[in-house]
Amino acid sequence: MATASGSARPATTFDITLTINGETRKIAVAPWTTLLDLLRERLDLTGTKKGCDHGQCGACTVLVDGMRVNSCLVLAVMKDGAEITTVEGLAGLAHQKGTNTLHPIQEAFVEHDAFQCGYCTPGQLCSSVGLMNEGHAKSRDEIREAMSGNICRCGAYTNIVDAIQDVMQEAGR
Numbered sequence: 001m002a003t004a005s006g007s008a009r010p011a012t013t014f015d016i017t018l019t020i021n022g023e024t025r026k027i028a029v030a031p032w033t034t035l036l037d038l039l040r041e042r043l044d045l046t047g048t049k050k051g052c053d054h055g056q057c058g059a060c061t062v063l064v065d066g067m068r069v070n071s072c073l074v075l076a077v078m079k080d081g082a083e084i085t086t087v088e089g090l091a092g093l094a095h096q097k098g099t100n101t102l103h104p105i106q107e108a109f110v111e112h113d114a115f116q117c118g119y120c121t122p123g124q125l126c127s128s129v130g131l132m133n134e135g136h137a138k139s140r141d142e143i144r145e146a147m148s149g150n151i152c153r154c155g156a157y158t159n160i161v162d163a164i165q166d167v168m169q170e171a172g173r
Contacts, residue, residue, distance in 0.1 A: 016080040020045070021089025029076045036060045036071035039086060047087035047122045051151075058150030061123035061130070062086050068130025070149075087122035090129065104170065105129055108163035116154035124150050128164050132171070140165060 013028040020043065029038060036053075039045040039062070048071060051059030055073040062071045063085040085093065090103040101107070105128045108114070115121040127150045131137050137146040143161050152160065 014077050014080075016077055018076075018079060018081075019083040021084070021086060022092050027076075031075065031077055033076045034072055035062070035064075035069070035074045035076045035079060035084070038076040039071060039084075045086050045088055048126075049119055049122055051120070051123075056151075057120070057123075058127060059120050059123045061127045061150060063126050063130055063133075066130070066133045068127045068134075085126070085129075087125055090125060093129070103129070104167045105132075105163065108167045109160070112159045112163040112166065114156055114159040114163040116152075116156050120150060120152045120154075124152065124160055128160070128167075131164070132168060137164075138168075143168075 013030055015026060015028050017024060017026050019025070020039075025043070027038070027042070036048060036050060039048050040050065048062055049059035050072065051057035053072050055070040058070065060071040061068050063069070064074070064079055064082050066083075090106055091101070093103055103125075105125055109121065109125065115124070124147070127147060131143070131146040134146070137143045140161055143164050144157070147160065147164070
């Protein structure tokens with residue numbers, strides 16, 4: 001539809017393609033839709049939590065092309081063509097490597113009791129996988145620093161670091 005000046009109006013939605021937890025999806029989204037809102041409200045992937053909605057708590061952390069991202073700060077249209085992994089897809093990453101179980105970080109969180117109320121756990125898990133993918137954190141202090149963007153109101157930090165360190169040692173990182 002043309003405006004009074006004769007120029008075309010911008011589309012109210014954009015068609016994007018995302019591979020989410022191994023499944024390719026074509027989705028029409030409004031340009032202002034965050035990746036978090038797309039995942040939770042349109043695709044019913046509610047494991048990713050909406051905490052502060054300002055990128056300060058890390059509850060919304062997901063993996064985008066293997067890197068951790070606060071999904072509340074990213075517009076979905078900006079990730080057209082990306083591979084997204086949410087907490088619901090972490091076990092699928094382990095299955096791709098030939099196992100039929102939880103992702104090693106999920107198993108380690110259970111083993112080390114690295115969660116209490118569980119609200120932050122999906123973001124903590126995705127952030128843990130992302131920091132291991134990044135390969136920068138080697139020591140306990142570096143792990144703590146790399147995970148500082150993920151807040152746990154219950155204070156399970158020591159157990160979270162133990163779980164991450166355990167998985168990294170098993171993987172030879």
